[in-house]
Structures are given as structure tokens and as C-alpha cells.
Ligand SMILES: [Ca+2]
């Protein structure tokens with residue numbers, strides 16, 4: 692949770708456009724916990740996700756039109772990805788046009804970032820063995 696500046700906004704303030712508009716957006720970051728059993732957990736515009744036991748599916752969805760409006764979002768965080776059980780889906784519409792998801796393994800080898808262009812969509816603890824082929828890309832998660 693935090694306050695985000697809205698960048699790129701233009702406000703009419705006379706002929707002097709050097710004064711930054713005083714606009715803020717409050718974003719609420721959810722914490723999602725699956726617990727026992729096989730869960731589908733979807734983060735919309737960033738959330739903290741823990742699947743717990745079972746074969747969990749983690750959905751990543753970012754509304755790219757919100758980026759276009761200048762909003763920024765923290766990457767989704769998956770705290771307990773288990774490659775033997777769990778899977779990841781990224782809403783196709785969350786990818787920047789013309790890009791495919793890229794995997795960047797963390798320096799300490801304990802996880803990875805899933806990128807679209809130079810934007811981190813998700814940080815996946817335990818995802819260091821992921822490949823692009825492991826990530827499902829449905830046209831919509833809803
Ligand atoms: Ca679970």
C-alpha cells in the first residue's frame with residue numbers, strides 16, 4: 692500500500708505548465724493466501740501471493756491501459772512457488788505489445804523476475820528454474 696504520483700497528467704493552470712499537478716492515487720496492495728488445497732490466486736495490478744500446500748495456480752494480471760494513463764504498479768510477489776506442484780498464468784493482455792515474457796533469475800538463485808519489456812510483472816520466490824514455456828498465457832484470466 693502506498694501513494695503513487697500520477698505522472699503524465701496535464702492540468703490547466705494558465706499559461707504556466709511548469710507547475711506539477713497535485714494529483715495522487717492511492718493503491719491498495721492485497722495479500723492473498725491459498726492455504727491447503729489446489730488454489731487459483733490472481734494478482735491484479737500487483738499483490739502478495741502465497742499458495743500454501745497443494746497444486747496452486749498463480750495468475751498475473753496487469754491492466755496495461757492503466758500504464759498508458761501513467762499509473763505505476765509494484766510487481767506481484769509470489770512467496771512460495773513450488774515448481775513440482777504450482778503453475779503460473781499471465782493474462783496475455785498484461786504483456787506489452789510485441790513482447791513475450793522474459794525470465795531473469797535473481798542473483799542469489801532463489802527466484803526470478805518475470806518481465807515484459809523492462810517492466811517486472813512478477814517476482815517469483817522459488818521460480819529460478821522457470822522457463823518461458825512454463826508460463827501459461829490465456830487471453831483472459833476472468
Ligand atoms: Ca494451496
Ligand SMILES: [Ca+2]
Nearest residue numbers: 742743744745
Ligand atoms: Ca503450493
